[in-house]
Amino acid sequence: MSGQKGTGYFEDDRRHLLHPFAEFPGSLEDGSRFFARGEGAWIYDPGGQRFLDGIGGLWCVNIGYGREEMVRAIADQASAMPYYNTFTDMSSEPAATLAAKLGSLAPGDLKRVFFTSGGSLSVDTAVRLAHYYYQAQGRPSKKLILARRDSYHGSTYLAASISGIAPNRAGFHHLADGESPLVHHLECPNLYRAPAGLSEAGYLDSLIAELESRIAELGAENIACFVAEPIIGAGGVLIAPRGYHRAALEVCRQHDILYICDEVVTGFGRLGWMFCSEPLYDICPDMIVCAKGISSGYIPLGAVIFSERIFECISKPNPRTSVFSHGFTYSGHPVACAAGIKNIEILEREDLCGRVRTLAPRFKQALASLTSLGIVGDVRGEGFMHAIEFVADKRGKQSFDSAVAIGKRVAEAAYDRGLIARNVGDLIILSPPLILTGEQIDDLAQTLHAAIRTVMEDLRRESLWSG
Ligand code: PLP
Numbered sequence: 001m002s003g004q005k006g007t008g009y010f011e012d013d014r015r016h017l018l019h020p021f022a023e024f025p026g027s028l029e030d031g032s033r034f035f036a037r038g039e040g041a042w043i044y045d046p047g048g049q050r051f052l053d054g055i056g057g058l059w060c061v062n063i064g065y066g067r068e069e070m071v072r073a074i075a076d077q078a079s080a081m082p083y084y085n086t087f088t089d090m091s092s093e094p095a096a097t098l099a100a101k102l103g104s105l106a107p108g109d110l111k112r113v114f115f116t117s118g119g120s121l122s123v124d125t126a127v128r129l130a131h132y133y134y135q136a137q138g139r140p141s142k143k144l145i146l147a148r149r150d151s152y153h154g155s156t157y158l159a160a161s162i163s164g165i166a167p168n169r170a171g172f173h174h175l176a177d178g179e180s181p182l183v184h185h186l187e188c189p190n191l192y193r194a195p196a197g198l199s200e201a202g203y204l205d206s207l208i209a210e211l212e213s214r215i216a217e218l219g220a221e222n223i224a225c226f227v228a229e230p231i232i233g234a235g236g237v238l239i240a241p242r243g244y245h246r247a248a249l250e251v252c253r254q255h256d257i258l259y260i261c262d263e264v265v266t267g268f269g270r271l272g273w274m275f276c277s278e279p280l281y282d283i284c285p286d287m288i289v290c291a292k293g294i295s296s297g298y299i300p301l302g303a304v305i306f307s308e309r310i311f312e313c314i315s316k317p318n319p320r321t322s323v324f325s326h327g328f329t330y331s332g333h334p335v336a337c338a339a340g341i342k343n344i345e346i347l348e349r350e351d352l353c354g355r356v357r358t359l360a361p362r363f364k365q366a367l368a369s370l371t372s373l374g375i376v377g378d379v380r381g382e383g384f385m386h387a388i389e390f391v392a393d394k395r396g397k398q399s400f401d402s403a404v405a406i407g408k409r410v411a412e413a414a415y416d417r418g419l420i421a422r423n424v425g426d427l428i429i430l431s432p433p434l435i436l437t438g439e440q441i442d443d444l445a446q447t448l449h450a451a452i453r454t455v456m457e458d459l460r461r462e463s464l465w466s467g
Contacts, residue, residue, distance in 0.1 A: 010034070020155070033415075038065025041433045041440055043420065051415070052432075054444055055422045059233065059265045059385070059431040060297035063346050070298050070342050077338035086115070086332035095332030098340045102305050105274045105344075108284035109308040115301070115332040119264035119291035120154025122302040123227065126260045126287045127158060128326050129306060129314075130224040133258070136314050136321045143182065144218055146211070146226040146257070150188035150235035153227060153262055162227050164188065165235050167425075184218060186210055188232065189240035192378045192389065193397065204241040211251050220255035225286075230276050233265040236427050237387030239380055245281040258310075261285035264302075268293030269347055269434045271383035272357035280382070286310060296343045301336040352434040356383050362438055366445035367430070373452050374467040375406070375459070386430045388448070392465060399426050404464050406455070413451035419444060 013032050035051075037044040041064055043053045056062060063070070077094060086095050099113035114129070116122045127145060134142035147153070149164035160168070161175035164185045176183035187210050194203040215223060230245065232238035245261075252259045261283070266276045267290040273279045275288055287310070291302035314324060330336070347353065360383050367379045367386055377391030390406045392398050400406040411423035421428040432444070459465035 040064045040066060041436050050418065052419050052440060052444060052447070054414070054420050054430045054432050056384075056431050056433045057297045058292075058422075059270065060292035062269050062293040062434045063296040063343060063350075063352065064433040064435040067296075067298075067346065069346070070296070070339060073338050073342035074299060074335055077335045081334055084334060085329065087327055092332065092334040092337070094334045094337035094341060098337040098344075099332075101341065101344055102290075102303060106288055106305045107275065107278035110284070110288060110305045111308050112306050112311040114304045114306070114326075115337070116291075116303065116328055117300040117330045117333065117336065118154075118302045119262075119289065120156040120159040121328060122264070122289040122291055122304050123153045123159040123162060123260075123262060124156050125326065126289050126304045126306070127162070127225060127227070129287070129304065129310065130258045130260070132321060132324065132326070133310050133313055134224055136316075136318050138320055139221070140320075141222050142224045144223045145183045146214065146223060147176075147183055147185055148188045148228060148232070149185045150190070150238060151227075151229055151232050151262075152234035153229075153264075184214060186214060188235065188238060189244050190232075190236075190238040191241055192239075192380060194241070200241045201243075204243055204247065207241070207244060208247045208251060211248060215251070215255050215257070220257060223255070223257050225258040225260050226252050227260045227262060229262045229264075230266045230271070230281055231382060231385060233385070233431075234424060234429075236389070236424060237381050237385060237429060239382075245277075245283050249283045249285065258287065259283070259285040260287045260289060262289045264289060264291045265293075265385065265431070268296075268344075269353045269356055269383075270385050270431065272353050272360060274344075274347070274353060276383075294343065295336060295339045298343065299336045299339045300330075301333070301340050347434075350435075356434050359436070359438060359441065360384065363436075363441050366441050367448075369445060370449060370452065373449070373456065375400075375456055375465065376452065381430075384430075384432055384434055384436070387424075387427045388430075389427045390452075391426070393467070400465075404459070409455045409458070410448075410451055413454050414448060417447045417451055419447040419451070421448065 010031055034046050035043050036046045041053055042050045044050050084092050102113050103111035114125055116125055147162045147164055151164045153159045153162045161183045187207055189207055249259050261277050263275055277283050277285055287304055287306040289304055295301040370376045371379055375390045377394055377397055378389040380387055392400045407423040407426050407428055410428050411421050414421045
C-alpha cells in the first residue's frame with residue numbers, strides 16, 4: 001500500500017473523505033491507495049512506484065496520461081475565459097464548436113447536443129428530454145422507462161434507479177421500487193449465463209419476447225424510453241446475443257419508444273469507433289449519452305447527442321410546454337469543451353480508434369490464454385473493454401462463495417505485481433488507455449497469469465478450492 005499510515009493526507013482521507021462506492025468497514029480499516037502522477041499508460045504512487053493502468057482511470061483516460069497539449073488547451077481557455085454560462089442565449093466558442101463536432105461524429109440525424117458534466121447527468125438529461133418531447137406532442141402519459149438488470153447508468157437518483165445492479169440497490173430508495181415504479185427492469189442479456197440448452201438465436205428471441213410482453217403489459221402509450229448500454233460495463237462486461245440491439249430498436253420503433261444508447265464507456269474509441277452504435281450494432285438510436293472518453297477524464301464533461309426529429313418537436317412554439325427548463329451551471333463549460341475539442345483532435349490525429357481495431361485481436365487473444373487456468377470461467381469483451389470471470393467450477397459455471405472475495409484477491413495480486421485491474425464482484429475488468437502498446441498488452445496478460453496462479457495456490461492452501 002502506497003499511503004503512509006498515520007501521516008498527513010492518508011489520515012485526512014480516512015477521517016474526512018467519503019469515497020464513492022466505499023466498502024465499510026474495509027475501506028476505513030485499510031485506508032486508501034494514493035496516486036500522484038501519470039505518463040502514457042503508467043500511473044505512479046507518491047513514492048514513485050509505477051503501475052500499468054489496466055483500467056484507464058475508470059474507463060476514461062482514453063488518450064493516456066501526461067498529454068501536454070491537453071494541459072495547454074485547458075490552461076489557455078481558463079486564462080481567456082474560465083467560465084461563462086450557456087443558459088438561454090449565452091454561449092462560447094468551445095461549446096458551439098464541440099457541439100458541431102459531436103454532431104458530425106454521431107450517426108444519422110443525431111446533430112443536436114446538450115452538455116453536462118458527467119455520465120449520470122447525461123442519463124438524467126436524456127430521460128427528461130424524452131419526457132419533454134412526449135409532453136410537447138400532447139402525450140403526457142409516456143413517462144415509464146425500460147432498462148435492464150445488471151446495467152449501470154450512474155448515481156443520481158434517476159440514473160441509479162435506471163441502473164439494475166442488485167447489490168447497489170441495498171440501503172437506497174429507487175424509482176424502480178414500490179407499486180407503480182417509473183423504471184421497469186428487463187432481463188439482462190448475458191451470453192455467458194444464458195439459460196442452458198438455448199442457442200444464441202433462441203436466447204435473443206426470448207429476450208425480445210420479454211421486451212414485447214413487458215411493453216404490452218405496461219402499455220406503449222405509457223412508455224417514454226428504453227435505456228441500454230451497447231455492452232453492459234460495470235455490471236460485468238456482459239455481451240448480448242448477436243442482433244439484440246437491432247431487434248430491440250425495431251421493437252422500440254414499432255411502439256414509438258425512444259431508444260437511448262448509453263455510450264458513456266463505449267464511446268470515443270474504447271470499442272474501436274467514436275460511437276459503436278452504428279458500426280458495431282447497426283443501430284441509430286434516438287439519443288447517445290456520453291461522458292468519460294469525451295475528455296479522456298482530464299476534466300469533467302458529458303453530453304447527450306439527440307436527433308433533429310426530437311429537436312424539431314421540442315423547439316416549435318407549443319402551448320403544452322414552456323421554456324426547456326433543464327440545465328446545469330456547468331452545461332457547456334468552456335474549459336471542459338476546450339478539453340473535449342483537443343481530446344477528439346488527438347483521437348483523430350493519432351487514429352486511436354483504428355489502433356484499437358488493430359490491437360483488439362491481440363488483446364483478446366492474450367486474455368483468452370488465461371482460460372487455461374482452473375478458476376477462469378470466462379474471458380469476454382470487445383476492443384479495449386474486457387472482463388475475466390472467476391468460477392469455482394468451470395463446467396457448472398458455479399461461482400465462489402462471496403466470502404472468498406475472488407475478484408478482490410486477483411486484483412490485489414495484480415496490484416502487487418504492478419498492474420491495476422478493477423475488481424467488480426467475481427470479475428476483474430480491464431479498460432486500459434487506448435495507447436497501450438502490443439508489448440504492454442502481453443505484459444498485462446502475463447502479469448494477470450502470474451497473479452491468478454498465485455491466487456489459485458492460496459485458495460488451495462486455505463482449502464477454499466480444490467480444482
Ligand atoms: N453510464 C455508464 C455506462 C457508466 O459506466 C457510468 C459510469 O461508470 C455512467 C453512466 C455514469 O457516469 P458518471 O460516473 O460520469 O456520472
